Amino acid sequence: xxxxxxxxxxxxxxxxxxxxxxxxxxxxxxxxxxxxxxxxxxxxxxxxxxxxxxxxxxxxxxxxxxxxxxxxxxxxxxxxxxxxxxxxxxxxxxxxxxxxxxxxxxxxxxxxxxxxxxxxxxxxxxxxxxxxxxxxxxxxxxxxxxxxxxxxxxxxxxxxxxxxxxxxxxxxxxxxxxxxxxxxxxxxxxxxxxxxxxxxxxxxxxxxxxxxxxxxxxxxxxxxxxxxxxxxxxxxxxxxxxxxxxxxxxxxxxxxxxxxxxxxxxxxxxxxxxxxxxxxxxxxxxxxxxxxxxxxxxxxxxxxxxxxxxxxxxxxxxxxxxxxxxxxxxxxxxxxxxxxxxxxxxxxxxxxxxxxxxxxxxxxxxxxxxxxxxxxxxxxxxxxxxxxxxxxxxxxxxxxxxxxxxxxxxxxxxxxxxxxxxxxxxxxxxxxxxxxxxxxxxxxxxxxxxxxxxxxxxxx
Amino acid sequence: xxxxxxxxxxxxxxxxxxxxxxxxxxxxxxxxxxxxxxxxxxxxxxxxxxxxxxxxxxxxxxxxxxxxxxxxxxxxxxxxxxxxxxxxxxxxxxxxxxxxxxxxxxxxxxxxxxxxxxxxxxxxxxxxxxxxxxxxxxxxxxxxxxxxxxxxxxxxxxxxxxxxxxxxxxxxxxxxxxxxxxxxxxxxxxxxxxxxxxxxxxxxxxxxxxxxxxxxxxxxxxxxxxxxxxxxxxxxxxxxxxxxxxxxxxxxxxxxxxxxxxxxxxxxxxxxxxxxxxxxxxxxxxxxxxxxxxxxxxxxxxxxxxxxxxxxxxxxxxxxxxxxxxxxxxxxxxxxxxxxxxxxxxxxxxxxxxxxxxxxxxxxxxxxxxxxxxxxxxxxxxxxxxxxxxxxxxxxxxxxxxxxxxxxxxxxxxxxxxxxxxxxxxxxxxxxxxxxxxxx
Numbered sequence: 001x002x003x004x005x006x007x008x009x010x011x012x013x014x015x016x017x018x019x020x021x022x023x024x025x026x027x028x029x030x031x032x033x034x035x036x037x038x039x040x041x042x043x044x045x046x047x048x049x050x051x052x053x054x055x056x057x058x059x060x061x062x063x064x065x066x067x068x069x070x071x072x073x074x075x076x077x078x079x080x081x082x083x084x085x086x087x088x089x090x091x092x093x094x095x096x097x098x099x100x101x102x103x104x105x106x107x108x109x110x111x112x113x114x115x116x117x118x119x120x121x122x123x124x125x126x127x128x129x130x131x132x133x134x135x136x137x138x139x140x141x142x143x144x145x146x147x148x149x150x151x152x153x154x155x156x157x158x159x160x161x162x163x164x165x166x167x168x169x170x171x172x173x174x175x176x177x178x179x180x181x182x183x184x185x186x187x188x189x190x191x192x193x194x195x196x197x198x199x200x201x202x203x204x205x206x207x208x209x210x211x212x213x214x215x216x217x218x219x220x221x222x223x224x225x226x227x228x229x230x231x232x233x234x235x236x237x238x239x240x241x242x243x244x245x246x247x248x249x250x251x252x253x254x255x256x257x258x259x260x261x262x263x264x265x266x267x268x269x270x271x272x273x274x275x276x277x278x279x280x281x282x283x284x285x286x287x288x289x290x291x292x293x294x295x296x297x298x299x300x301x302x303x304x305x306x307x308x309x310x311x312x313x314x315x316x317x318x319x320x321x322x323x324x325x326x327x328x329x330x331x332x333x334x335x336x337x338x339x340x341x342x343x344x345x346x347x348x349x350x351x352x353x354x355x356x357x358x359x360x361x362x363x364x365x366x367x368x369x370x371x372x373x374x375x376x377x378x379x380x381x382x383x384x385x386x387x388x389x390x391x392x393x394x395x396x397x398x399x400x401x402x403x404x405x406x407x408x409x410x411x412x413x414x415x416x417x418x419x420x421x422x423x424x425x426x427x428x429x430x431x432x433x434x435x436x437x438x439x440x441x442x443x444x445x446x447x448x449x450x451x452x453x454x455x456x457x458x459x460x
Numbered sequence: 461x462x463x464x465x466x467x468x469x470x471x472x473x474x475x476x477x478x479x480x481x482x483x484x485x486x487x488x489x490x491x492x493x494x495x496x497x498x499x500x501x502x503x504x505x506x507x508x509x510x511x512x513x514x515x516x517x518x519x520x521x522x523x524x525x526x527x528x529x530x531x532x533x534x535x536x537x538x539x540x541x542x543x544x545x546x547x548x549x550x551x552x553x554x555x556x557x558x559x560x561x562x563x564x565x566x567x568x569x570x571x572x573x574x575x576x577x578x579x580x581x582x583x584x585x586x587x588x589x590x591x592x593x594x595x596x597x598x599x600x601x602x603x604x605x606x607x608x609x610x611x612x613x614x615x616x617x618x619x620x621x622x623x624x625x626x627x628x629x630x631x632x633x634x635x636x637x638x639x640x641x642x643x644x645x646x647x648x649x650x651x652x653x654x655x656x657x658x659x660x661x662x663x664x665x666x667x668x669x670x671x672x673x674x675x676x677x678x679x680x681x682x683x684x685x686x687x688x689x690x691x692x693x694x695x696x697x698x699x700x701x702x703x704x705x706x707x708x709x710x711x712x713x714x715x716x717x718x719x720x721x722x723x724x725x726x727x728x729x730x731x732x733x734x735x736x737x738x739x740x741x742x743x744x745x746x747x748x749x750x751x752x753x754x755x756x757x758x759x760x761x762x763x764x765x766x767x768x769x770x771x772x773x774x775x776x777x778x779x780x781x782x783x784x785x786x787x788x789x790x791x792x793x794x795x796x797x798x799x800x801x802x803x804x805x806x807x808x809x810x811x812x813x814x815x816x817x818x819x820x821x822x823x824x825x826x827x828x829x830x831x832x833x834x835x836x837x838x839x840x841x842x843x844x845x846x847x848x849x850x851x852x853x854x855x856x857x858x859x860x861x862x863x864x865x866x867x868x869x870x871x872x873x874x875x876x877x878x879x880x881x882x883x884x885x886x887x888x889x890x891x892x893x894x895x896x897x898x899x900x
Contacts, residue, residue, distance in 0.1 A: 148465045148606060156472055159491065163476070166483035175486045191487045199494045206605040214548060217569045221580075228563050287627070288529065288585070292562055295531040296583070309535060310563065312580035315570040322571075325547070329502075329604060336501045341493045369480050369489040376493060383500035387507035394511045422747040426781040433780060433811070453806035453865070 004322050005215065008208035009143055015201035016139050016154065020132070022194045023158055026173055027128065027165060035125035042118050045092040049108060124168055131161040142205060146212045151205040159198065178367035181348040187338075196334075203333065207326050214317055222311040229296065236293045344375030462499075466607035469499050499607055506603045512612045514542025517597045519553065519618050525766075528589045528625040531562060535581040536597070540572040547571050550600040553582075556592045560585040588714060589624045589722065589769045593617040623765040624722045628882055629730045660691040696892055697738040697754050697792055699821075700725045701782060702771065703800035705745045709773025711833035715878055720828060721799035722768045724885040728797070729764045731889055740790065743767050744782035745775035753789060777804045779812030787819045795897045796823040797888060801830060802862055802873075810865060817869050822897045825866065825873045826884055830855060832877030 024031070059078070092108055092115060135157035142150035166172045173191040180186045299306045308314060343349055347366045350356075360366070462470075473495030480488030516539040526532055536553045540546055550569045555561070564582030572578060586592075595617035602609045662678055665685035673687040702725050708718035725741055732739030738754035741764045750767035752760065777800060786796070796816055802809065802825065816823045831852040863873040876884050891897075 149468075152465070152468055152472065159472075159476065163479045163483075163488065166479060166485045166488060169483075172483075172485055173487045179486060191490060195487060195491045195494055198491055199498065202495075203498075203605075210548065210604045210606070213569060214571055217567075221565060221568075225564065232563075287630075292531055292583075292585070296563060299533060299583075306533075306581070309579050309581040310583075312568050312570075312578065315568055315578035315580060317571045321573075326604075333498065333502060337494055337497050340497050340501065341490065345490070345493060369484060369486055372477075372489055372493060376496065380496055380500050383503050387500075387503040390504055390507040394508070394513075419747065426747050426778055429781055429784070430778065433808070451865075453810050 002215065002219070004319050004326075005208060005211045007323075008204060008211055008326070012201065012205045012208050013139075013143070015197060015204050018197045019158055019194075019201050020135070022197060023161055026190075026194070027161065027170065030125065030128065030165070030170060032122075032125050035122045036129045038118060039122035039126040042092070042115065042122070046115065049092045052104070124164060127164050128161045131157045131164070135161075142209075146209050146216075148206065148209060151202065151209070154205075155198065155202050179345050179347060179369075179371075181346060183342055186342055196338075199337070200334075203330055207330065211322055211326070214322065218312055218316040222313065225307075225311050232289065232293050232296065235289050340379065344379055345372050347371060350374065461609050461611070463602070463607055463609050466499055469495050469607060473499070502603065503608060506608050509544040510546065510601045510603075510610050511542045511544060512599065512601055512610050514540055514544070515546070515549070515599050515601075515612070515614075516541055517551070517553075517599070517614045517616060519594060519597070519616065521594065521618055521620065524619065525621045525623065525762075526586050527623045528586055529627055530586050532584050532586055532620070533581055534566070534584060534594060535579060536566075536568075537577055537579045538568075538572065538599075539577040540574055543574050545571065545573050546601055547604050548602040548606070550602070551580075552598040552600075553594070554596060554598070555584055555594055558587045559592075560587060586620070586622050589622045589719075590772075591770055592620045592622060594620060621766065621769055623769050624719075624726050626726070628723050628727045632727065632731075632886075658691050660689050662686045663689055694896065695735070695737045696897060697740075697790075697794045698728065698732060698889070698892065699740045699742060699754060699786055699790060699794045699796045700728055701742045701744065701786070701796060701798045701800070702768065703745065703777050703798070704743055704749065704771045704773055705775055705777040705801075705803070706773050707776075707801055707803045707830070708828075710830060711878075715833065716773065717801055717828035717830070717833050718771065718773045720833075720876075720878060720881040722771065724799055724826070724881055725768060726765065727882060728885050728889055729761060731886070733761060735893070737893070739764075740786075740794075741767060742782060742786050743771050744778070744785075746778045746781070747775075748782055748785045751786065751789060754792075754794065778808065779804070780808050780815065783812045783815050787815065787821070793820050793822075795892050796821050797885070798823065798825040798827075799885075800825065800827060802827050802859070803830070806862070806865065809862075810869075813866055813869050813871055816871070822892075823869075823871045824888055825871060826881070826888065827859070827873055827875055828881065829859065829875045829877060 092111060135154045138150045138153035138157060141147075142154055162172050173189075173194055175189065175191060180189065186192055350371065351361045351366065365371070473492045476488050476492030476495065478492075480486065480490075480492055518537040518539065520535040520537070522533050534553065534555070536551065538549070538551055548569070548571055551567065553566045555566060562583045562585045564580070566582050568578065568580045570578055595615070597614045597616065598611070599614060600609055600611045662675060663686070665674060665679075665687050669687045673689075675686055675688045678686045702718075702721050704718060708721065709716050711717055711719075729739045729741060731737075733756065736756060738756060740754035741750075741752045742748060743750040749771065752763045752767055757763075779798075779800075783796075813823065831848065834848075859873070859875055863875075866873050874884050874888070
């Protein structure tokens with residue numbers, strides 16, 4: 001399965017690169033590489049300004065009783081030497097050491113226009129870069145971690161660039177004259193190619209995760225079993241060495257692998273070290289590990305299939321089948337999606353089906369993207385409905401077998417009856433004994449209940 | 461059923477669709493439509509293939525009755541009896557929480573072809589005696605992209621009876637082997653001098669002795685009449701009364717009074733069988749739950765183990781009912797060993813003991829003392845410490861009274877804690893053998 005996963009990994013990478021390239025080309029002219037730096041620097045300088053403003057206000061308040069309300073050079077000097085040392089950043093609109101607070105504020109207010117422009121202009125470019133960076137990071141994670149969330153994250157991050165661009169009225173691929181009526185034109189259009197490549201990335205990545213999750217458990221099982229058996233043998237051998245009174249050499253590696261190989265061994269080791277009644281616990285733990293070793297050795301010796309069953313090697317699906325089913329499944333899905341989407345997004349089909357009057361047929365509303373909702377929602381629910389009907393017809397749930405067979409039920413009944421009879425008899429006997437005891441109550445002045453009981457017993 | 465990631469796909473689709481509507485952009489609408497259609501387009505196909513009733517799970521275990529602490533291999537076979545393949549199937553086979561997964565994993569994820577099967581196995585360490593069930597098995601079927609799933613729980617369960625631990629017996633045997641003295645090490649044969657064929661020694665002649673027993677050679681040497689003495693080995697009969705009342709369940713989970721009592725009963729039965737003595741076991745609380753009569757039957761040990769395996773700490777101790785049941789069933793004179801915490805009112809206990817003595821049996825009480833089985837006093841705070849010590853003292857005083865009261869019937873009470881429970885039962889048995897109590 002590893003080969004299939006690697007092939008799909010390469011295909012997924014190709015699809016991701018394709019998607020990124022198309023998005024990059026679509027947005028060409030908007031990738032200002034200085035934008036992230038300028039945006040971040042502006043934001044930090046703004047923060048610096050705010051901090052300066054707050055700082056000077058507080059300090060002015062504090063020094064006002066001594067120096068009057070004017071903010072003096074002391075404050076500016078303090079800011080220059082103490083605060084800027086930490087920030088390494090001048091307040092916005094100031095370059096080099098400054099001496100006049102009022103000058104700073106006036107410069108800042110004079111620069112408010114450019115500040116706003118920088119923020120509004122560069123923040124969107126910054127978001128494009130952020131989306132791209134996140135997309136690449138998620139994509140790389142998905143290749144190694146094989147989790148759906150990373151694939152989804154990469155896809156959405158890259159798409160978010162186009163969403164933001166569309167908001168900014170940037171030329172995101174679009175059908176200029178409404179949705180095309182020609183299927184071939186639709187297939188070759190830039191919009192379709194970008195959408196198809198993006199969808200292909202999702203599809204291939206999900207197939208890659210499938211291939212990995214079907215093949216990996218078996219591989220992991222095999223590796224885990226190997227490690228477990230090795231750790232078990234190592235621990236038993238070590239114990240033998242201790243028993244013989246010889247010195248054992250342990251490396252940091254052997255200690256960690258031995259302890260973390262599997263929970264059973266870990267628990268046994270912990271029991272040996274931290275057991276309450278140390279000697280007995282230690283004996284138990286050692287005996288358990290040794291018995292497990294004997295049990296496994298015996299099992300592997302007597303049953304030739306034991307190892308394969310423990311690793312579930314036979315459960316691994318054939319690579320050829322996974323490849324062929326992946327190709328067939330993906331092709332079916334692509335063809336299905338393309339045709340279904342085209343049918344219910346195409347206004348021609350809509351007008352032909354409902355035989356609309358020319359006024360409606362030529363209306364602007366029919367050229368709007370919202371038209372898709374008319375068909376999409378019912379068709380989507382139709383698929384769900386069909387699946388549900390199939391589910392009902394195929395009677396997915398078989399009735400569970402009763403927990404107890406008839407004989408077992410009878411047996412249980414007899415057991416309960418017998419217990420009830422025993423209880424009844426015991427109760428009767430107890431009552432009789434109590435009655436007899438009550439008759440012999442006049443024992444005089446015996447304080448202790450045990451003495452009283454003893455007296456009673458002797459008298460009986 | 462749509463999975464969590466299926467919902468994420470829907471939300472992404474809706475986000476792109478609404479963005480497309482807002483910004484009047486066909487690309488965003490198209491990709492949104494692709495996501496929404498992609499989610500449901502294969503749903504009917506998946507519903508057709510994922511006929512989960514076509515899945516059969518067969519669980520096999522090497523043994524259905526095992527000792528606590530033993531290892532058990534569980535083999536699980538999943539068969540696809542339908543005509544469709546299952547793209548992605550996850551199987552979780554459940555096992556009792558107390559048990560330990562020693563080797564392998566109780567989980568598999570794979571695909572199954574029509575008519576195909578997959579088998580996996582794992583090794584468990586069985587813990588705590590009792591009746592347990594392996595299963596149910598949870599089967600989850602997903603589509604390739606993991607957007608939809610069907611789940612089914614197959615309730616086929618495999619019953620496993622877990623006998624009390626055998627480690628004490630193993631330890632005893634190991635000790636015997638280590639000292640190279642065999643099984644009879646420390647054991648004393650019950651001998652009846654005067655009968656039998658085993659020569660034991662000489663003694664002076666007393667009138668009435670048979671002339672045949674006079675050893676003339678030795679008499680000539682000593683100058684006095686000496687007779688040969690012979691001995692015969694006799695075995696004893698023991699009945700072990702295991703109290704399973706609610707109070708016996710106190711203590712640390714795997715180290716309750718009842719667990720120790722059961723381990724003691726197993727050890728006693730094993731020792732008895734090894735030395736050809738008859739050992740019976742009665743499990744009782746307010747009723748007699750099980751009584752295995754003293755016997756040397758080869759299956760006797762397993763009968764005892766089964767009766768002890770299912771014992772639960774429940775109800776209260778009715779000594780009178782228990783002893784009247786045992787004396788009705790066992791006519792021969794027996795040595796009765798009570799394994800009880802004596803936490804019931806005095807009158808019925810004394811009556812029961814009286815009944816034991818009246819029926820000609822001998823008895824001893826090995827009684828686990830509650831506070832010794834609870835958390836160590838060192839773990840308590842100052843208030844709890846004082847309280848526990850006060851309670852402990854009160855209980856101890858009560859114990860002394862019981863001991864004094866039972867001593868009047870010639871019944872010995874031995875108070876035991878977790879450390880000396882098993883040594884005490886061995887000692888009591890050896891004493892009984894030595895003294896020849898309840899010979900048959």
